[in-house]
Amino acid sequence: KAGVTQTPRYLIKTRGQQVTLSCSPISGHRSVSWYQQTPGQGLQFLFEYFSETQRNKGNFPGRFSGRQFSNSRSEMNVSTLELGDSALYLCASSLESSGADTQYFGPGTRLTVL
């Protein structure tokens, strides 16, 4: 079974621009979560989507947004990019069940903001 895929793998943007990252979950997985990884803050939860609805949200400004499509694919958008947004953005997918599902991660998108 194919794993979680993320596109693009690398991205370079300048301050003030916006960016959209894409994630395709493992087939049959209905939940998609996004995490930001930086050297200073480590891995931080951004948000989680299930059935096109955001179920959980981390402590990030409104510049960070996401959505999920009917096929469970997800996108996240960052508007008005800042230098501090440079990070590895990881997407994870999981089955829907009660309790905390195991999340399986993709290879990430490395965003550099200049």
Add this chain to the structure above:
Amino acid sequence: AQKVTQAQTEISVVEKEDVTLDCVYETRDTTYYLFWYKQPPSGELVFLIRRNSFDEQNEISGRYSWNFQKSTSSFNFTITASQVVDSAVYFCALDQVRQAGTALIFGKGTTLSVSS
């Protein structure tokens, strides 16, 4: 508040040595899940184990073993007879049981370097 602490930032060992990675967590929940993930240089987080708070049995999988002690809020990970391929960053993570969905809280990670 929930928190995961991995006090060891970096560990260096020589091949075939045993190594233990420490993980201490804080939560007020009585039901929760703990995880370990491995992040090799490629960047992808690889799932290793998931344990719920009601299951304190230790687990062994090949050279890997996990020791869960609720009394000390610890979930330590031991690699026996380490190999160069074990070199990676290892993350411990916590998730509460919520009405729906998930949101992992990660420790800062421990970088393990195994030399030949």
